[in-house]
Every structure is written in C-alpha cells, then in structure tokens.
Amino acid sequence: MDKSVIIEKINDFxxxxxxVDADVITPDAVLKDTLGLDSLDYVDLVVTVESNFGVKLGEADFVGISTFQNFYDLIENKIKAK
Structure with a gap:
C-alpha cells in the first residue's frame, strides 16, 4: 500500500x-492534542486501525508517537511487516 494512500485513509477515518477539521491534521501536529484523545479514545483508535488496515497495535506501539507523521510511519511500518 502506497504511503499517500495510507495517509489519506488515516486522515479520513x-x-x-x-x-476534527481536516485542516488541523498536519504531519507536525500533535496527535493527542489535535484529536483530544483520552484513554478510551486510544482504544477506539486501535480498533479503527485494526479494522482499516488489518494490523494490531499495542500500548508499546504508541511510545514515542507524538505527531501525525509518527503515527503515519507506525502504520506504514506495521503494514510492511505483515
């Protein structure tokens, strides 16, 4: 899957x-702050990623993930590792 397709799919969901407004989703924006994520939202995010991309995410995967770019890279790497 091409990285631009991954980014588009992530942004859409x-x-x-x-x-959230599409304008606030930029590669350098802080994921947690922009989306207003709490612990339950992370669960929703994990379930949505799993259903859209068929990859599993664990708590350890989010260590060091702060920006949307970090998140895009995480998903891309998980897809490639499948």
Missing amino acids: LIDEFE
Missing part, C-alpha cells in the same frame, strides 16, 4: 471518528 480520523476526521469521521474524532470529528
């Missing part, structure tokens, strides 16, 4: 699931 983030906009739908977390009801």
Whole structure:
C-alpha cells in the first residue's frame, strides 16, 4: 500500500471518528492534542486501525508517537511487516 494512500485513509477515518477539521491534521501536529484523545479514545483508535488496515497495535506501539507523521510511519511500518 502506497504511503499517500495510507495517509489519506488515516486522515479520513480520523476526521469521521474524532470529528476534527481536516485542516488541523498536519504531519507536525500533535496527535493527542489535535484529536483530544483520552484513554478510551486510544482504544477506539486501535480498533479503527485494526479494522482499516488489518494490523494490531499495542500500548508499546504508541511510545514515542507524538505527531501525525509518527503515527503515519507506525502504520506504514506495521503494514510492511505483515
């Protein structure tokens, strides 16, 4: 899967699931702050990623993930490792 397709798919479900404006989703934006994530939201995020990409995410995967770019890279790497 091409990285641009991954990014587009991620942004689409983030906009739908977390009801954020597409303009605030930029590679350098802070994921947690931009989406207003709490611990339950992370669960929703993990479930959504698993259903959209068929990859499993654990708590350890989010260590060091702060920006949208970090998150895109994580998902891309998980897809490649499948």
